[in-house]
Amino acid sequence: MASTGTGEDGPEVPDDDGASAAAAFREFMASSGASDAAASLADPNSAWLSSEDLADVRRRLPILYVEAVPVRLDGMGVVTQVGILLRANERGAITRTLVSGRVMFGETLRDALFRHLEKDLGPMAFPQLPPSPVPFSVAEYFPIPGLSAYLDERQHAVSLAYVVPVTGTCDPRQDALELTWMSPAEASSPAVHAEMEGGRGTLLRAALASVGVLG
Amino acid sequence: MASTGTGEDGPEVPDDDGASAAAAFREFMASSGASDAAASLADPNSAWLSSEDLADVRRRLPILYVEAVPVRLDGMGVVTQVGILLRANERGAITRTLVSGRVMFGETLRDALFRHLEKDLGPMAFPQLPPSPVPFSVAEYFPIPGLSAYLDERQHAVSLAYVVPVTGTCDPRQDALELTWMSPAEASSPAVHAEMEGGRGTLLRAALASVGVLG
Amino acid sequence: MASTGTGEDGPEVPDDDGASAAAAFREFMASSGASDAAASLADPNSAWLSSEDLADVRRRLPILYVEAVPVRLDGMGVVTQVGILLRANERGAITRTLVSGRVMFGETLRDALFRHLEKDLGPMAFPQLPPSPVPFSVAEYFPIPGLSAYLDERQHAVSLAYVVPVTGTCDPRQDALELTWMSPAEASSPAVHAEMEGGRGTLLRAALASVGVLG
Amino acid sequence: MASTGTGEDGPEVPDDDGASAAAAFREFMASSGASDAAASLADPNSAWLSSEDLADVRRRLPILYVEAVPVRLDGMGVVTQVGILLRANERGAITRTLVSGRVMFGETLRDALFRHLEKDLGPMAFPQLPPSPVPFSVAEYFPIPGLSAYLDERQHAVSLAYVVPVTGTCDPRQDALELTWMSPAEASSPAVHAEMEGGRGTLLRAALASVGVLG
Structure with missing residues (x-):
């Protein structure tokens, strides 16, 4: 069966020239720590997925x-x-x-x-x-x-x-x-x-x- | 801050009266085993998230x-x-x-x-x-x-x-x-x-x- | 060139089974006579077009x-x-x-x-x-x-x-x-x-x- | 009752700076004379409405x-x-x-x-x-x-x-x-x-x- 992929497949590395809203979002989260769920975003790494994690989540959501x-x-x-x-x-x-x-x-x-x-x-x-x-x-x-x-x-x-x-x-x-x-x-x-x-x-x-x- | 939740919060248990397409989907996957990614769906449990997994994925996607x-x-x-x-x-x-x-x-x-x-x-x-x-x-x-x-x-x-x-x-x-x-x-x-x-x-x-x- | 007509072509005779809103509309107009433009609607005939009038207006609007x-x-x-x-x-x-x-x-x-x-x-x-x-x-x-x-x-x-x-x-x-x-x-x-x-x-x-x- | 008009009310005089498609359309009609209905458009005046005609048609369409x-x-x-x-x-x-x-x-x-x-x-x-x-x-x-x-x-x-x-x-x-x-x-x-x-x-x-x- 031919591959029919929808684009990027490697580990998630945000582009330099994009994702600025997401970056601002993480910064805000880091400084506010409002809710429990949001607090974990203080760690920027937590918001991006490794290749393994992405493969895993793709089987579940x-x-x-x-x-x-x-x-x-x-x-x-x-x-x-x-x-x-x-x-x-x-x-x-x-x-x-x-x-x-x-x-x-x-x-x-x-x-x-x-x-x-x-x-x-x-x-x-x-x-x-x-x-x-x-x-x-x-x-x-x-x-x-x-x-x-x-x-x-x-x-x-x-x-x-x-x-x-x-x-x-x-x-x-x-x-x-x-x-x-x-x-x-x-x-x-x-x-x-x-x-x-x-x-x-x-x-x-x-x-x-x-x-x-x-x- | 008031809670503003969008509905269900517990572990994911598909309703008896719903999710029939998803069930058929998992069945098909189990019998076909077409691709690697899809094959894991053979295990119905893998497609549903525990409370912990859902909480985790909510911080990442x-x-x-x-x-x-x-x-x-x-x-x-x-x-x-x-x-x-x-x-x-x-x-x-x-x-x-x-x-x-x-x-x-x-x-x-x-x-x-x-x-x-x-x-x-x-x-x-x-x-x-x-x-x-x-x-x-x-x-x-x-x-x-x-x-x-x-x-x-x-x-x-x-x-x-x-x-x-x-x-x-x-x-x-x-x-x-x-x-x-x-x-x-x-x-x-x-x-x-x-x-x-x-x-x-x-x-x-x-x-x-x-x-x-x-x- | 083949004809490409969009439906009815004869003089306009409202169907028995339709146009009830338009009929109610004309009735209301007849009893209210609110504005000059609307007043003419008191005459039900004025709102419907003869074949000639319809042909004429089709060249202008x-x-x-x-x-x-x-x-x-x-x-x-x-x-x-x-x-x-x-x-x-x-x-x-x-x-x-x-x-x-x-x-x-x-x-x-x-x-x-x-x-x-x-x-x-x-x-x-x-x-x-x-x-x-x-x-x-x-x-x-x-x-x-x-x-x-x-x-x-x-x-x-x-x-x-x-x-x-x-x-x-x-x-x-x-x-x-x-x-x-x-x-x-x-x-x-x-x-x-x-x-x-x-x-x-x-x-x-x-x-x-x-x-x-x-x- | 306050007037609630939707714009222009006088006789129709196409703007110099607009209606070019309509002008081209009339020109084409004049030169082709394809169908009966279209042929009347050869006369540019016929496509535009006088104040009286516009008032009349507004009571009918x-x-x-x-x-x-x-x-x-x-x-x-x-x-x-x-x-x-x-x-x-x-x-x-x-x-x-x-x-x-x-x-x-x-x-x-x-x-x-x-x-x-x-x-x-x-x-x-x-x-x-x-x-x-x-x-x-x-x-x-x-x-x-x-x-x-x-x-x-x-x-x-x-x-x-x-x-x-x-x-x-x-x-x-x-x-x-x-x-x-x-x-x-x-x-x-x-x-x-x-x-x-x-x-x-x-x-x-x-x-x-x-x-x-x-x-």
Whole structure:
């Protein structure tokens, strides 16, 4: 069975350029020590998971993700281009995917969204996070097929998905090989649908439908 | 500081009357043993958390919740009544709250929503789950105030919230003392807003606005 | 060019079984005579348009429509079937379409939606109008192609589209020949997409995406 | 009874700086003459309504409007300020209102939204039209109270309402006296709610709820 991973897999090391809300959160917790549960956050290490701990918790809890479909808009707000990532998965196969990643402890959805957009598109993408926190779709990934349209071998993940206009220059980093800009018609095609990993062809179509450009 | 808990707190014992999807999920995993991560699910105990484990994981990960605002509709689909729970919290204070609870490993959002509606409203409430899986709002609960409108001393919880019409008889169980049916105007009032625990007055207003009856 | 009409075309004669809100509205206007503009409504005839007047106004104003995609739900709210109308258009060709019709003066969107559902599906369909008045999509029909995905030779129409669960027996009336129930997968197919009149294949896909069942 | 008008009332003269899509539309119609209904558009005058014609049609058809709540966002997409118009109505009273206006024949919703934003906020406001054409709410205005939360003495109007971030400088024109920027908390207050004309306090609250900042 092909791997259908949703992004980062190693031990959790917060990026320098992200997670600032989570950092502020831990600082506040350290100084306040308000409640018992919160007090443990005084130790910054406790909030991040080792590889082993993450593997363990993935067998016991649904993991919260955010996903983003980067788009270009014309002057009237119409989506003219859709950004799809090309990525080599763990077995070396090339698949298409979306911007995606985990929400960390103490991190707001917006901060997580921004952090993963920066991680996957580079620091000059200038994403315009939407004013509404309501996702266009919620994708439920299960490690076995048939429970939903989405599959992730590693875990049960629930992903809040957003369409995010970007106005700058995208320069994919980390494990993303390339960002491909497509017309909405091309992104609506069966060919692209079939190449998306983990069932994200369905999520991509829902994104296109939500902004009125599904072919 | 008053407790602002989001529901169940003891060790996780799946209800007889719920979690059937999760049970089927574990069974399937046991018989297939497909991937390493999934294989551990063969042991049903591994998927549920002890009190200690739950407390531990709550300091390390955002926990996924669903919440529901039960409503009565007239024949044209207009919301005529809104159901609010009265509950005694751990310190004996009476607060108002919504139907709410955790999504378990291997459980779909719909199954979790149905299970918590049954737990809080009884087996004869006959909730009509909405065809769309997109929530009207996403509430982010943090253990410290100021990061969002929502507060939960015990954890960082992210809650997908739905308006759910119920057509049967509600008979609150467990720790809920009573279900109060209110008109949308009464539910919109500052008095009710102030009595809702954990900032759910804001969530209730968003629910009313989403169905066009916020006063 | 094939006709792509959005439903009724003759002089406006309110149905016996509908438009009750509009009727009440005219009655109220007749007895109150509050403002000048409203006073003219005292004459019930003034609120309805002759064929000539309707043709005239269609060249001068966008006309407001509602559309509905009837669906069957399972016990968990998941869409299991989608209802598509088969209709002979003015030139005798058979096309597929959705429940659709004009909003009349003084009529609420809910009343219009209910009236057209009853007109197209019969009085025993028992549609469950959604609690939220926000459509899943807004379709803009223009008499010339290229301005949007939707085409209506007769007029500029703006249509608010809803997914509506029906629980009863559907018995299409008037010019609808038949209601076909399809699985979401079948309704997602290119074949059905191509058979829908006026571009409604796109609207149907947006409907399926909005309830999480687009293939 | 106080006037509760939704904007422009004189004869329809398309602005120099707007309605370009409608103009292109009329031009196309003139040169193609495709269908009978469309052919009449060859005469540009036929598409616009005189004062008398507009008054007449307002007694016979619901009129389609768009409305906008201008907002300022911070770098993470959170709404930090909400723009409310101060306007003198026909009787000289000062009321608060939203950006609002009619959709013209042949005009897309986006073009109408952009035209009215420019009309009410000036040419340097730089509104960022949302990628999704789905409104956060649909407001139904009737000339008599009680049918909905919204009132417009002159007509039955159905208004599609959007939250629109603006990034430039706002310089209200025409009959708007002033644009007031408020915090979301201030905009949520009962005082502002009571000052909004035609029931738009309810629409404003729905806007704030849709972007997660209703107090």
